[in-house]
Amino acid sequence: MTVYITCLLTSCFPSLDTRRLKEVFLKLGIKEMDLNDGKQNGSQSYYIIAKYNEDFLIFFSEFLMPGLVDTHIHACQYPNAGLGYDRPLLGWLEEYTFPLEAKYSDLKFAKKVYDSVVRKTLDCGTTTACYFSTIHTNGSMVLVESIIEQGQRALVGKVNMNTNHPDYYGETTESSLKETQNFIDLLLNKKNDLVKPVITPRFAITCDMKLMKELASLAKKYDIHIQTHISENIKEISFVKELFPDQESYGSVYDSAGLLTNKTILAHGVHLSDEEIKLLADRKSAISHCPLSNSHLKSGICNVRKLLQNGVKVGLGTDISGGCSPSIIQVMQGALASSVHLCFCCDEESKELAYEGEYPLALDYQEVFYLATLGGAEALAMEDKIGNFKVGKDFDALLVSMKDSSSPVDIHMPYETKELIQKFMYLGDDRNIKKVFVSGRLVKSL
Numbered sequence: 169m170t171v172y173i174t175c176l177l178t179s180c181f182p183s184l185d186t187r188r189l190k191e192v193f194l195k196l197g198i199k200e201m202d203l204n205d206g207k208q209n210g211s212q213s214y215y216i217i218a219k220y221n222e223d224f225l226i227f228f229s230e231f232l233m234p235g236l237v238d239t240h241i242h243a244c245q246y247p248n249a250g251l252g253y254d255r256p257l258l259g260w261l262e263e264y265t266f267p268l269e270a271k272y273s274d275l276k277f278a279k280k281v282y283d284s285v286v287r288k289t290l291d292c293g294t295t296t297a298c299y300f301s302t303i304h305t306n307g308s309m310v311l312v313e314s315i316i317e318q319g320q321r322a323l324v325g326k327v328n329m330n331t332n333h334p335d336y337y338g339e340t341t342e343s344s345l346k347e348t349q350n351f352i353d354l355l356l357n358k359k360n361d362l363v364k365p366v367i368t369p370r371f372a373i374t375c376d377m378k379l380m381k382e383l384a385s386l387a388k389k390y391d392i393h394i395q396t397h398i399s400e401n402i403k404e405i406s407f408v409k410e411l412f413p414d415q416e417s418y419g420s421v422y423d424s425a426g427l428l429t430n431k432t433i434l435a436h437g438v439h440l441s442d443e444e445i446k447l448l449a450d451r452k453s454a455i456s457h458c459p460l461s462n463s464h465l466k467s468g469i470c471n472v473r474k475l476l477q478n479g480v481k482v483g484l485g486t487d488i489s490g491g492c493s494p495s496i497i498q499v500m501q502g503a504l505a506s507s508v509h510l511c512f513c514c515d516e517e518s519k520e521l522a523y524e525g526e527y528p529l530a531l532d533y534q535e536v537f538y539l540a541t542l543g544g545a546e547a548l549a550m551e552d553k554i555g556n557f558k559v560g561k562d563f564d565a566l567l568v569s570m571k572d573s574s575s576p577v578d579i580h581m582p583y584e585t586k587e588l589i590q591k592f593m594y595l596g597d598d599r600n601i602k603k604v605f606v607s608g609r610l611v612k613s614l
């Protein structure tokens with residue numbers, strides 16, 4: 169596969185001049201290149217267009233890679249990250265999550281949390297995030313402002329919930345629809361290319377069919393994304409069956425409402441049936457795989473291999489605060505580990521194969537790298553803009569470095585490109601991310 173790379177390299181390496189860059193590229197075997205003096209807005213940056221057969225440019229123990237994509241994160245739950253893992257999903261929502269989310273009518277509190285979650289995710293290399301906020305329109309706009317100020321690419325959803333909610337935190341159908349329309353108008357009026365609204369029915373337990381259908385119509389009217397949760401936990405699935413006895417499955421509840429589109433992201437999908445997997449593939453809807461959350465809330469292990477083999481789009485999600493970490497690097501490590509664990513606890517055939525030393529359900533580091541970048545972009549239907557360095561896409565990129573003593577990865581000898589990537593994926597953390605670019609703008613520099 170040939171990949172084209174376009175980058176503003178001199179802002180990463182100010183000491184390198186064009187001649188020196190050409191030498192470096194030739195040493196790397198990159199022959200076809202076009203170094204033009206891209207003096208954009210008077211700046212001294214150079215555009216490098218090079219042909220290379222991988223998704224990376226490597227400079228000794230540093231490399232540039234596409235930005236990380238977090239396909240599922242509850243920005244408002246960040247204060248609870250690392251807390252409350254003594255209850256499974258439904259109890260956890262009641263005891264820890266809803267009381268926290270109710271606080272976001274306080275805009276000062278909202279600003280404090282939202283500024284910090286956007287800063288933290290950018291520091292961890294998340295150039296694109298698909299956020300849930302809360303039911304509050306003004307609070308959701310505070311999140312939008314933080315994202316715009318700090319320069320992240322994002323989808324932002326005001327949460328909808330009109331049934332089975334606590335008295336202190338919920339909406340009527342009318343207010344839910346009115347406020348969602350209001351939120352869409354406010355956000356679209358910002359005319360910001362990087363931040364867009366996403367329709368956000370929380371899940372089938374807290375939204376009735378009428379609300380879900382109306383929300384699907386709004387998504388259609390504005391041609392915008394939809395996000396929700398599906399089949400995360402066994403008790404959740406039973407409750408959905410009780411609430412919608414005429415529907416064949418959890419998936420068909422959303423399908424009947426018109427919520428399954430090629431711009432729909434469904435978090436978890438841990439316990440999907442074969443029919444539901446086929447339905448999602450047919451609708452081109454995506455699953456956000458959140459392995460850390462699935463462990464902490466004891467939900468189960470998602471069979472990502474099965475989803476991919478059946479043509480379902482998959483990206484990775486931190487799922488703060490079901491997941492404890494705001495870092496997609498840590499989620500990559502979780503995805504690698506949980507796919508291996510699945511080999512030993514899935515069906516009899518997988519177990520037998522695992523005991524023989526074969527692990528077809530295990531994801532390798534290249535597959536997980538894909539899920540965190542281009543896979544995430546596909547899950548968000550943004551693959552024409554982000555996910556790799558193909559010419560014509562926006563320059564969302566990370567400069568990963570293993571040079572300094574602060575790096576959790578020590579480099580003792582020359583490693584091949586693939587080895588450096590593996591080192592970063594298995595051992596790395598946000599200290600390895602020296603620079604973050606979103607659409608060519610430098611948004612983190614260490």
Ligand SMILES: O=c1[nH]c(=O)c2nc[nH]c2[nH]1
Binds near residue numbers: 242261
């Ligand atoms: O992990 C989750 N986090 C949530 O906030 C939530 N709401 C419904 N289902 C959910 N799952």
